[in-house]
Amino acid sequence: MALSDDDVREVLRLIDESDLDELLIETDGFSLHVLRGAAEATGHRPQATGQTPDTRDSIPDTQSSNGATIDAPMLGTFYRAEAPGASPFVDVGTRVSPDTTVCLIEVMKMMNSIPAGIEGTIVEVCADNAALVEFGQPLFRIEPA
Amino acid sequence: MALARVFIANRGEIAVRVVRACRALGLECVVGASQIDMDGMAAELADRVICIGPAAATDSYLRPELVVQAALGTGCDAIHPGYGFLAENPRLSGLAAENGIRFVGPPPEVIELAGDKLRAREAALEAGLPVVPGGEVATREEAEAFAAESGYPLLLKAAGGGGGRGIKLAHAPEDLASLFHVAVAEARAAFGDERVYVERYVADARHVEVQVAADDHGNVVHLGERDCSVQRRYQKLIEEAPAPFLSADTRDALTAAGVAFARAIGYRNLGTVEFIVDAAGGEFFFLEMNCRIQVEHPVTEAVTGRDLVAEQLRIADGEPLSFAQDDVTFDGHAIECRLVAEDASRGFAPSPGRLTRFAVPEIDGLRVDTHCRDGALIPPHYDSLMAKLIGHARDRDEAIEIVHEALERLEAEGVETNRGLLAAVLDHPDFVHGRVTTRWLEEAEDGRSPSGQARPEVERPNQSAGLEAPRR
Numbered sequence: 001m002a003l004s005d006d007d008v009r010e011v012l013r014l015i016d017e018s019d020l021d022e023l024l025i026e027t028d029g030f031s032l033h034v035l036r037g038a039a040e041a042t043g044h045r046p047q048a049t050g051q052t053p054d055t056r057d058s059i060p061d062t063q064s065s066n067g068a069t070i071d072a073p074m075l076g077t078f079y080r081a082e083a084p085g086a087s088p089f090v091d092v093g094t095r096v097s098p099d100t101t102v103c104l105i106e107v108m109k110m111m112n113s114i115p116a117g118i119e120g121t122i123v124e125v126c127a128d129n130a131a132l133v134e135f136g137q138p139l140f141r142i143e144p145a
Numbered sequence: 146m147a148l149a150r151v152f153i154a155n156r157g158e159i160a161v162r163v164v165r166a167c168r169a170l171g172l173e174c175v176v177g178a179s180q181i182d183m184d185g186m187a188a189e190l191a192d193r194v195i196c197i198g199p200a201a202a203t204d205s206y207l208r209p210e211l212v213v214q215a216a217l218g219t220g221c222d223a224i225h226p227g228y229g230f231l232a233e234n235p236r237l238s239g240l241a242a243e244n245g246i247r248f249v250g251p252p253p254e255v256i257e258l259a260g261d262k263l264r265a266r267e268a269a270l271e272a273g274l275p276v277v278p279g280g281e282v283a284t285r286e287e288a289e290a291f292a293a294e295s296g297y298p299l300l301l302k303a304a305g306g307g308g309g310r311g312i313k314l315a316h317a318p319e320d321l322a323s324l325f326h327v328a329v330a331e332a333r334a335a336f337g338d339e340r341v342y343v344e345r346y347v348a349d350a351r352h353v354e355v356q357v358a359a360d361d362h363g364n365v366v367h368l369g370e371r372d373c374s375v376q377r378r379y380q381k382l383i384e385e386a387p388a389p390f391l392s393a394d395t396r397d398a399l400t401a402a403g404v405a406f407a408r409a410i411g412y413r414n415l416g417t418v419e420f421i422v423d424a425a426g427g428e429f430f431f432l433e434m435n436c437r438i439q440v441e442h443p444v445t446e447a448v449t450g451r452d453l454v455a456e457q458l459r460i461a462d463g464e465p466l467s468f469a470q471d472d473v474t475f476d477g478h479a480i481e482c483r484l485v486a487e488d489a490s491r492g493f494a495p496s497p498g499r500l501t502r503f504a505v506p507e508i509d510g511l512r513v514d515t516h517c518r519d520g521a522l523i524p525p526h527y528d529s530l531m532a533k534l535i536g537h538a539r540d541r542d543e544a545i546e547i548v549h550e551a552l553e554r555l556e557a558e559g560v561e562t563n564r565g566l567l568a569a570v571l572d573h574p575d576f577v578h579g580r581v582t583t584r585w586l587e588e589a590e591d592g593r594s595p596s597g598q599a600r601p602e603v604e605r606p607n608q609s610a611g612l613e614a615p616r617r
Contacts, residue, residue: 006218075197075211077218108210108240132218134196135205136180 069138076105152216155227160187166454179205209237223247232437272409279344305336309379350421355403384441390579447479447537488561496561497525506554
């Protein structure tokens with residue numbers, strides 16, 4: 001059975017919660033090699049808050065960051081752009097107003113435009129393009145204006 | 146098995162039940178939960194939980210497209226709908242198939258046929274099953290013509306109803322005159338289908354249903370019957386298998402009729418064919434077919450020794466039934482009580498809240514299907530079923546004793562429950578002696594004698610509360 005993007009994210013979450021430092025999964029035509037700490041060693045993407053990145057921050061804790069999040073108003077597939085290859089609706093540094101479209105969420109071929117709902121500057125994109133997002137999952141971190 | 150990962154599109158005790166069946170078969174499972182159920186027992190037991198929407202079921206558990214999207218996105222190859230919510234929604238069955246996912250239930254056209262109570266009646270007639278005299282009525286005059294011929298009382302039913310919904314009882318011509326247009330308007334509003342039909346009212350009826358199983362290879366078998374006559378407002382409270390005090394001839398005819406109907410409509414997976422049985426004569430009539438696993442399936446599992454939910458998954462996988470009709474044997478008697486969070490002092494209104502304490506005793510022969518534990522939340526958004534207490538023993542009296550003891554020793558604090566009512570029914574001579582019809586509970590609660598005969602009385606605090614047990 002092939003692993004979906006979502007499976008990979010789930011594997012990463014399980015590793016995060018384990019004591020393992022390194023993991024290699026190989027199946028037919030697929031291999032996944034995960035090394036804990038590599039991100040710190042190679043320099044993690046700087047965060048606007050300047051806090052030490054938590055290795056478990058795939059879902060950021062909104063309370064510990066100064067800033068708000070734009071959460072998925074529905075479950076579906078998250079798209080950052082209108083079409084493959086098109087430039088993303090927003091990126092880190094983009095200033096948005098409440099009615100700025102920040103992404104699309106697809107549910108059974110229905111594309112839903114998601115507005116920011118808040119005014120401010122995007123400081124982090126928290127979900128991967130084309131990945132399944134859950135209801136309520138943070139999609140963007142934003143520095144309110 | 147070709148299936149590897151099952152998406153569970155439900156909540157509460159049935160989601161826990163499906164998780165356990167997946168475990169028994171070595172399958173992975175993903176629970177699709179609403180936001181309020183994210184820390185529920187099913188979510189905790191599953192390999193993974195995904196939040197499909199907010200607490201309101203109309204934005205989560207009742208949305209086929211969210212369920213299929215979530216199943217696809219989590220790499221599931223089957224969807225188990227449980228009961229209620231989308232279990233009998235042809236769109237979910239169809240949408241799953243279109244997206245290459247097995248739906249654990251029948252194909253959409255079968256669900257549509259069974260869901261249209263008029264078409265189901267016709268299919269039953271064609272298959273040679275007895276149906277209650279009646280038929281579609283387009284106008285009040287047609288309904289009155291039927292009444293003139295067959296007499297009162299009669300039932301007005303919505304073609305799109307079922308499961309006890311969309312039913313009106315007319316005792317006399319003036320009732321029919323006032324109810325007909327109301328019934329049509331309600332049918333249109335509630336089911337989007339204004340067709341109604343009339344049926345003769347069988348006053349002293351038992352509700353008996355036949356469990357059937359059908360695979361993709363033409364095999365259809367039954368797993369005996371259940372009696373679910375203890376009901377309030379058409380909602381079942383206590384169920385048992387086998388149906389007590391049923392003659393062997395009637396039992397054989399019922400189960401054969403159940404199989405014949407399932408075969409006639411091309412049924413797949415597990416289903417239940419419901420009948421009403423005239424308490425006096427044993428004459429029976431087809432009522433409807435339910436295209437899902439039933440709440441009360443554990444009593445059948447107890448007496449047959451088979452895992453029905455695992456069988457559902459095997460059938461969905463395309464396997465032939467794991468047993469033939471001759472392999473189905475019956476052992477002893479099983480009784481199930483539905484413990485719900487309801488407040489008896491407020492007309493059995495739902496009593497949602499957080500359980501400060503929940504514990505069930507360990508008793509030989511007792512099985513408890515539940516999602517409750519200390520600290521569990523009974524949200525106001527969904528039905529209030531807390532647990533099913535199933536007693537299995539050599540005979541009916543012993544099975545009653547087991548569930549009775551379970552009700553007495555159960556610890557449930559933080560919400561009101563119907564345990565007192567359940568215990569009072571189990572104690573009641575009418576129940577003990579099998580004199581219960583589908584009207585019995587409501588009439589007993591009203592302090593009326595259902596059969597019009599003198600009957601032994603339960604201790605009653607006052608005349609208007611025939612079945613009220615001491616509050617705990």
